[in-house]
Amino acid sequence: ELKVEQNPLFLSMQEGKNYTIYCNYSTTSDRLYWYRQDPGKSLESLFVLLSNGAVKQEGRLMASLDTKARLSTLHITAAVHDLSATYFCAVPLDRYNNNDMRFGAGTRLTVKP
Amino acid sequence: KAGVTQTPRYLIKTRGQQVTLSCSPISGHRSVSWYQQTPGQGLQFLFEYFSETQRNKGNFPGRFSGRQFSNSRSEMNVSTLELGDSALYLCASSFVGGSYEQYFGPGTRLTVT
Numbered sequence: 001e002l003k004v005e006q007n008p009l010f011l012s013m014q015e016g017k018n019y020t021i022y023c024n025y026s027t028t029s030d031r032l033y034w035y036r037q038d039p040g041k042s043l044e045s046l047f048v049l050l051s052n053g054a055v056k057q058e059g060r061l062m063a064s065l066d067t068k069a070r071l072s073t074l075h076i077t078a079a080v081h082d083l084s085a086t087y088f089c090a091v092p093l094d095r096y097n098n099n100d101m102r103f104g105a106g107t108r109l110t111v112k113p
Numbered sequence: 114k115a116g117v118t119q120t121p122r123y124l125i126k127t128r129g130q131q132v133t134l135s136c137s138p139i140s141g142h143r144s145v146s147w148y149q150q151t152p153g154q155g156l157q158f159l160f161e162y163f164s165e166t167q168r169n170k171g172n173f174p175g176r177f178s179g180r181q182f183s184n185s186r187s188e189m190n191v192s193t194l195e196l197g198d199s200a201l202y203l204c205a206s207s208f209v210g211g212s213y214e215q216y217f218g219p220g221t222r223l224t225v226t
Contacts, residue, residue: 042220098213099161099168101146103156
């Protein structure tokens, strides 16, 4: 059974600091997705990582994927208040069920001034 | 391009009743997946429809069902509602092939009393 684990689950950061969110998954997958969710809102797609070694950056966020270690990281650089949200990673169940996504529990990020 | 739309946005029902939720995917997307989000269980996959056929199903009781129409619009139905069915129901559409990136709708907040 595919399990997706994120840590930390809660993260309180000072503005300007750097931090990394980790996403481990238990079975082979060559793709992984990161989403952001604001309170009471839907999921917004942040990154689609499709191969081993994939790295994508958007603003202060950078995501990477290591399929051999079954690990993805979401790195936050010089955090700002606007980044406060819950971040989810998701992995497809298997290569034949790409739209059956298994989500991590989410990391609730709070950026304080 | 218009995004994924879901109706209604909010719904209050009583235990034992049934409910139907609707999802219109992004134009050109033929796959629609449904997810349930609760504070306790997180985001859980319900089912996926593609070309009017259910392709995948998550681990939910038979009270949860769905269908897809020829225009790719999808509905999900929950019969004999229970208090535990209170949740945010999200649908996501994707273009089959390529990155399989899913685009989420705003969700329907269902409250069962």
